[in-house]
Amino acid sequence: xxxxLNFWIxxxxxxxxxxxxxxxxxxxxxxxxxAVVQENVIFKEALEEMxxxxxxxxxxxxxxxxxxGIITDGDIRRKLLKVQKPFSAFLIDNALDHAALNPLTxxxxxxxxxxVSLMEKKGIWDMPVINEDGKLIGLLHLxxxxxxxxxx
Amino acid sequence: MDKKIxxxxxxxxxxxxxxxNQELAFLGGPCxxxxxxxxxxxxxxxxxxxxxxxxPWIYKSCYDKDxxxxxxxxxxxxxxxxxxxxxxxxxxxxxxxxxxFSEPEWGKATGEVCDMVQVPAYLCRQTSILRAAxxxxxxxxxxxxxxxxxxxxxxxxxxxxxxxxxxxxxxxxGTFFGYNMLVNDMKSFPIMAETxxxxxxxxxxxxxxPTSMGNVSGGQREFIPHLVRAAAATGINxxxxxxxxxxxxxxxxxxxxxxxxxxxxxxxxxxxxxxVRLELLDKYGENNVHxx
Numbered sequence: 001x002x003x004x005l006n007f008w009i010x011x012x013x014x015x016x017x018x019x020x021x022x023x024x025x026x027x028x029x030x031x032x033x034x035a036v037v038q039e040n041v042i043f044k045e046a047l048e049e050m051x052x053x054x055x056x057x058x059x060x061x062x063x064x065x066x067x068x069g070i071i072t073d074g075d076i077r078r079k080l081l082k083v084q085k086p087f088s089a090f091l092i093d094n095a096l097d098h099a100a101l102n103p104l105t106x107x108x109x110x111x112x113x114x115x116v117s118l119m120e121k122k123g124i125w126d127m128p129v130i131n132e133d134g135k136l137i138g139l140l141h142l143x144x145x146x147x148x149x150x151x152x
Numbered sequence: 153m154d155k156k157i158x159x160x161x162x163x164x165x166x167x168x169x170x171x172x173n174q175e176l177a178f179l180g181g182p183c184x185x186x187x188x189x190x191x192x193x194x195x196x197x198x199x200x201x202x203x204x205x206x207x208p209w210i211y212k213s214c215y216d217k218d219x220x221x222x223x224x225x226x227x228x229x230x231x232x233x234x235x236x237x238x239x240x241x242x243x244x245x246x247x248x249x250x251x252x253f254s255e256p257e258w259g260k261a262t263g264e265v266c267d268m269v270q271v272p273a274y275l276c277r278q279t280s281i282l283r284a285a286x287x288x289x290x291x292x293x294x295x296x297x298x299x300x301x302x303x304x305x306x307x308x309x310x311x312x313x314x315x316x317x318x319x320x321x322x323x324x325x326g327t328f329f330g331y332n333m334l335v336n337d338m339k340s341f342p343i344m345a346e347t348x349x350x351x352x353x354x355x356x357x358x359x360x361x362p363t364s365m366g367n368v369s370g371g372q373r374e375f376i377p378h379l380v381r382a383a384a385a386t387g388i389n390x391x392x393x394x395x396x397x398x399x400x401x402x403x404x405x406x407x408x409x410x411x412x413x414x415x416x417x418x419x420x421x422x423x424x425x426x427x428v429r430l431e432l433l434d435k436y437g438e439n440n441v442h443x444x
Contacts, residue, residue: 042306082443083443084443085303086301086303088301088303088304089301089303089343092303092304092306092307093303
């Protein structure tokens, strides 16, 4: 796991020195440690970034880091069953053409309990974290949350 | 994807706009510059017809034919001599000109004279040619290789963009259908148009039978009007045809160039179909059938 390696190590350190209930900031994966691509990438490049990160989501941003859309493992599965064009044509489409354009996002100020409840309710593993300007600042991924809670 | 309109023409020549909701543009001329007199004669004859049909025109002719089937075939007048003639045609007729180039180091000189530079189909994915074309800062006529899928042309487009040029027209000149045979997939036009750039139909190369005559390419000219009407109805922004006053004696592509006696007839049809298509789009909209 290349992307979130530093994140996991840091989280381990932080969590080991405290015993109180983790906050959302303890478990947000920072932006440089999961798959984030620019809006001009093709679908194949977005998939490569996802595979590289080992997390089933890629966030697509513009040059000012505004979140434009996301593609998840589930989106790809559904696309594979739906898209009729040749695979080579599918892979060279703009990633944004196959992205969910209004994904569920949260603010870092949300409590961890609220965030996890929302993920449970929606049956999702990942939620991009944005600031009040709509700019992507991180990712809430269920595994670090589970790990943090298990350490309590 | 925003639709781009490409302006062709610098200095005093007539400007041609290629793109969405524009008039159909015509790129045409003899395949090769044979000599100055012939190049001028063709410019005169084609110019008169384009004026009569009222179609925007870019004069096309090449100074070097590097993809001939035989080493004995006419190779062209060469860079300096050819570009001098093209420059004179611009001045004399006030028409923008386009020529291809097959060596990256010829790009600069070609771009200094020509209003538009053309990337040959066989070389359409060669990075060094695409870079040289981009660096001319002229609009680029990028032909889809006969071996390329229309969607993969996006890679060539992305290369040109990465080299700093976003003035591109994508052309279909047919796709290999087995050996020595081309077919036109009309889907290539909407697919290539997804890049946001205008698309062009190269009618006279599409009916080529590549190297079907042993060491020369053949062609089935009788299909030109059928394919032109089909392409214009499908949706193109420009039409490309090589034209000659005496095809059997043409020094290049003798089996595919269109006899000039048919030019007016075909341009009128292409223009009429194009205008009907724009009217239909206006009335019914575009892309009104979706996959899901």
